[in-house]
Amino acid sequence: MTESRDWYKQAVFYQIWVRSFADGNGDGIGDLYGVYDKLEYVRSLGANAIWFNPLYPSPNADYGYDISDYCDIHPDYGDLDQFKKVLDKAHSLGMKVVMDLVVNHTSDEHPWFLESRKGRDNPYSDYYIWRDVPNNWKSLFEGDAWEYDSLRGQYYLHLFAKKQPDLNMDNPKVREEVKKILRFWLDLGIDGFREDVINFISKREGLPNGISFLPILGDMIHYKDGPHIHEYMKEFREVCDEYGAVQIGEGPMTTVGNALTYLSGEKKSLDMMFSFDHMTADCLYTEYMHRPFRLVKLKRALSKWQKRLGDRAWNTLYLENHDHPRVISRYGSEHYHRESGTALATAYLFLKGTPFIYQGQEIGMTNIRLSSIDRYVDVSSKNNYEKYHLKDDLKSRLRRIHISSRDSARTPMQWDDTRYAGFSEAKPWFYVNRNYKRINVKLQEEDKDSILNFYRKCIRIRQKSRTLVFGAYREYLPADPNVYVYERELNNIHYLIVVSFAPVKIPMPVPGALKGIPVQRVLTNYPALHKEGETLHLPFDFLHLQPYEAAMFRYRKAASASYDSVDKDSASGRVK
Ligand code: GLC
Ligand code: CA
Numbered sequence: 001m002t003e004s005r006d007w008y009k010q011a012v013f014y015q016i017w018v019r020s021f022a023d024g025n026g027d028g029i030g031d032l033y034g035v036y037d038k039l040e041y042v043r044s045l046g047a048n049a050i051w052f053n054p055l056y057p058s059p060n061a062d063y064g065y066d067i068s069d070y071c072d073i074h075p076d077y078g079d080l081d082q083f084k085k086v087l088d089k090a091h092s093l094g095m096k097v098v099m100d101l102v103v104n105h106t107s108d109e110h111p112w113f114l115e116s117r118k119g120r121d122n123p124y125s126d127y128y129i130w131r132d133v134p135n136n137w138k139s140l141f142e143g144d145a146w147e148y149d150s151l152r153g154q155y156y157l158h159l160f161a162k163k164q165p166d167l168n169m170d171n172p173k174v175r176e177e178v179k180k181i182l183r184f185w186l187d188l189g190i191d192g193f194r195e196d197v198i199n200f201i202s203k204r205e206g207l208p209n210g211i212s213f214l215p216i217l218g219d220m221i222h223y224k225d226g227p228h229i230h231e232y233m234k235e236f237r238e239v240c241d242e243y244g245a246v247q248i249g250e251g252p253m254t255t256v257g258n259a260l261t262y263l264s265g266e267k268k269s270l271d272m273m274f275s276f277d278h279m280t281a282d283c284l285y286t287e288y289m290h291r292p293f294r295l296v297k298l299k300r301a302l303s304k305w306q307k308r309l310g311d312r313a314w315n316t317l318y319l320e321n322h323d324h325p326r327v328i329s330r331y332g333s334e335h336y337h338r339e340s341g342t343a344l345a346t347a348y349l350f351l352k353g354t355p356f357i358y359q360g361q362e363i364g365m366t367n368i369r370l371s372s373i374d375r376y377v378d379v380s381s382k383n384n385y386e387k388y389h390l391k392d393d394l395k396s397r398l399r400r401i402h403i404s405s406r407d408s409a410r411t412p413m414q415w416d417d418t419r420y421a422g423f424s425e426a427k428p429w430f431y432v433n434r435n436y437k438r439i440n441v442k443l444q445e446e447d448k449d450s451i452l453n454f455y456r457k458c459i460r461i462r463q464k465s466r467t468l469v470f471g472a473y474r475e476y477l478p479a480d481p482n483v484y485v486y487e488r489e490l491n492n493i494h495y496l497i498v499v500s501f502a503p504v505k506i507p508m509p510v511p512g513a514l515k516g517i518p519v520q521r522v523l524t525n526y527p528a529l530h531k532e533g534e535t536l537h538l539p540f541d542f543l544h545l546q547p548y549e550a551a552m553f554r555y556r557k558a559a560s561a562s563y564d565s566v567d568k569d570s571a572s573g574r575v576k
Pocket of ligand 1: 062065102160196197250322323
């Protein structure tokens with residue numbers, strides 16, 4: 001029997017990048033023993049689902065996204081038995097578990113690739129994309145997208161690092177392998193997949209050259225949302241359908257129009273997709289092309305996806321993951337740490353869609369600033385350092401890495417103020433952020449107004465409200481450069497969310513429709529100034545906001561005839 005998939009609409013996900021989450025066996029590397037012990041913590045946030053970044057055996061050229069065995073657990077993290085224990089415990093606590101599926105490429109140490117290299121007449125020969133003469137594509141992580149293999153005497157395609165050869169999804173045998181992997185994990189009892197760069201798996205026939213003056217972007221037209229993508233996705237969907245498994249695609253550079261083809265209609269093959277538009281409010285496409293943060297750009301991206309997906313499809317909501325620097329350092333302020341951390345939470349947790357919280361985000365972890373590029377470990381940061389802005393002096397190139405590196409998301413989780421931040425008893429595999437004595441779980445547990453407890457409160461409010469899960473979205477003041485104001489509404493129950501992104505006090509003009517209306521304040525991040533639960537009238541002119549002040553107000557439109565008969569916005573929509 002398959003269970004309804006719809007649970008994901010009312011879920012809040014917590015994302016675990018295991019290597020830096022919690023070390024359970026004292027070797028300095030996070031693992032599934034550590035995860036097992038922290039599941040109650042994850043549940044205490046209100047999360048009811050977990051997404052695990054890749055846990056599989058991997059040489060770690062791209063920290064798990066280069067997989068050498070799809071049906072096992074990396075020995076650093078435990079084994080299949082330990083995984084099963086984590087899975088069972090997560091389920092018993094009421095949390096679903098979603099695994100990362102990485103099938104655009106494998107590791108070059110995967111047995112398929114080792115076989116494929118051997119020549120053109122072995123059974124794995126066409127598992128990868130080999131050519132005598134490469135085209136002009138550039139990889140996203142390391143130089144040209146082609147690497148010569150002397151054993152085979154040909155070039156192989158790698159859209160990411162050299163150690164991540166692309167699979168040839170046009171080969172039906174490869175698709176059968178993918179389906180076997182899906183079944184393997186679904187038979188173990190997991191609840192779904194997050195599908196890595198899934199919109200890249202179908203490349204255009206003949207692999208034509210990209211537009212030469214547009215490196216990477218000009219190649220993508222030949223492999224992003226490629227010609228057979230929906231046929232392949234359909235095959236995978238059928239397997240997931242048998243199990244009622246949720247599918248969440250990662251869709252780098254996908255437009256909202258393309259996303260809708262995966263998320264709705266006849267070709268529907270995904271339940272949700274991670275879009276990237278809103279992650280470029282301070283950069284051009286990728287973080288190493290850094291620009292000042294612009295709230296209007298962020299709001300435009302969020303509103304576009306909110307409106308276009310509307311009732312037709314379901315959004316993911318996120319501000320951080322393992323691929324981006326920490327959001328307080330990007331879109332907030334390290335100086336207004338608590339204020340901006342809680343403001344950012346308010347800005348996104350009440351949008352329409354399923355929220356994802358990345359480990360450490362809930363305590364406001366910030367970027368790490370290492371003293372030399374040699375200390376960074378992420379392949380793409382190193383590549384960016386060596387490839388871009390070469391005219392700049394070394395100091396400013398390193399500053400770009402401080403701003404942009406994925407490594408900032410991958411420092412050990414800050415549990416307390418003891419040595420190594422309570423992550424491990426041994427020296428951790430990677431640097432702990434120096435601010436761990438100030439920013440850690442233990443301190444924030446003790447402070448009712450901490451970022452951590454604010455996240456808990458937001459999730460609690462969200463999960464009790466059908467309006468905040470299912471209600472319509474409407475934005476106010478879209479051109480205002482300082483505040484994000486939006487409303488959610490269902491059956492005449494309205495929530496107005498107001499978030500200042502300004503590091504100074506600002507007056508916010510009250511939009512016409514809201515002038516003077518009676519509201520109830522249900523949330524504030526300035527508890528010393530305001531009381532939650534108080535009723536007030538919105539002013540007719542300006543709402544005066546503190547630096548990074550965030551508030552949520554609840555109200556009904558008195559004009560509605562059914563004012564009193566409307567169902568209470570109750571716990572009926574709560575996730576069990
Ligand atoms: C996705 C992953 C990222 C990885 C890349 C290649 O973008 O999230 O971490 O490096 O794909 O697999
Ligand atoms: Ca360990």
